[in-house]
Amino acid sequence: MPKFSANLSFLYQDLPFLDRFAAAARDGFGALEYLGPYAEPKEKVADALKASGLKQALFNVPSGDWAGGERGIACLPDRVEEFRAGISLALDYAKVLDCRQVNVISGLVPEGADLEMLEKVLVGNLKNAAARCADAGIKLLIEPINLRDIPGFFLSSTAHAERILEKAGSDNLYIQYDFYHMQIMQGDLIPTFVRLKEKIAHVQIADNPGRGEPGTGEINYGFTLSELDRLGYDGWVGCEYRPKAGTREGLGWMKPYLT
Ligand SMILES: O=C(O)C(=O)[C@H](O)CO
Ligand SMILES: [Mg+2]
Secondary structure, eight states, X not given: OOEEEEETTTSOTXXXXXXXXXXHHHTTOOEEEESOOTTSOHHHHHHHHHHHTOEEEEEEXXXXXXXXXXXXXXXXXXXXXXXXXXXXXXXXXXHHHTOOEEEEOBOBOOTTOOHHHHHHHHHHHXXXXXXXXXXTTOEEEEOOOOTTTSTTBSOOOHHHHHHHHHHHTOTTXXXXXXXXXXXXXXXXXXXXXXXXXXXXXXXXXXXXXXXXXXXXXXXXXXXXXXXXXXXXXXXXXXXXXXXXXXXXXXXXXXXXXXX
């Protein structure tokens, strides 16, 4: 049976951040994930997590000025120090939250940038970060993201992610496989999952078009989720969608999976 993680950067947007933890527990989720917990002291986040009884599935390492339009800094040559400091901060939170995986958002391609140089920077950053995370028993992930929602994003395909993994040469670097992004960019969702299964540490779901609940678009999630089960995927399934009505009202799709 799939195990679901509520992505609190997308779900329960009507509630203050720390109140979303209890709401997710009440609605049957087993774990939580979000972009980042950094606006709150780690002790407060840990208290809310403990009170909810949920697990911390994942969060992103600091990703630059998100509100200002940045989408990660990991490929940017002039941000290497900041990236390394961000890994330290992410590890501090991950330890307190007993979170076993963190995700890196690669960044936007600056106008006129040398792509080979960006790749070299990204690979160097990931190599260093994967080793530091391994020492802490935490997996490091990278996520291909679709170019329609984030034009100019550096990492937008599984083929590119595979190349980055190969160049980084770390056995602690994995792929976050987001079915929504991959449906837009390449399709062939399950065969690609099967091929990369050993390298996929986390999956996320939303339907297309619109990034709504499973069942509101073209992806056959009945088939997809039963395939994940059949193939032995035992990680969390991150629910990273924008509810069409309200989070709770839109959870009908999850009912068959709750025991
Ligand atoms: O956008 C996504 O798909 C992600 O998973 C990133 O973490 C940002 O939300
Ligand atoms: Mg995602």
